[in-house]
Amino acid sequence: MRVLIDECLPRPLKSRLTGHDYRTVQEMGWDGVKNGQLLLLAEQDFEVFLTGDKNLRYQQNLATRQIAIVLLPTTHWPTLQQQISLVQTAMAGVQLGEFVEVAFG
Template identity: 50%
Template sequence: MLVLFDQSTPVPIRPSLKGHTVETAWQRGWDKLKNGDLLRAAEEAGFEVLVTPDKNIRYQQNLEN
């Protein structure tokens, strides 16, 4: 599974995802993207999961699909 860590996601949880490919928004050069643009870029790049500490993202985006 391809997993993307958003800004401020605690990197120490990475070992818990052993067996999955984990990248950060910073590694991808996406650290300055706003939520909508980040979600779009992640989807286009084939990421299946976005891990974010942003508790308000569900109110900012349509996450039904």
């Protein structure tokens, strides 16, 4: 699967994740693009949007999206580093159109 990593997540996260084709918002040249437009862009090339933006589900109608969204509980890199296996597990099971909220510990 092709996965877009939101700009709110630490860049080192990409190098720790395996099993999918990961790209960052920055690599795509989409820095600063607002969530609604970002999701429209992402739906064209990606199956999953990985984010730490807890407000996304309240700001956007996710039921109509053609992309899976995986929400991480934090953007704090030291915490994410310790929980990579949980992120990997969530990524392995996500299906197109789903909203998955990952819980740490």
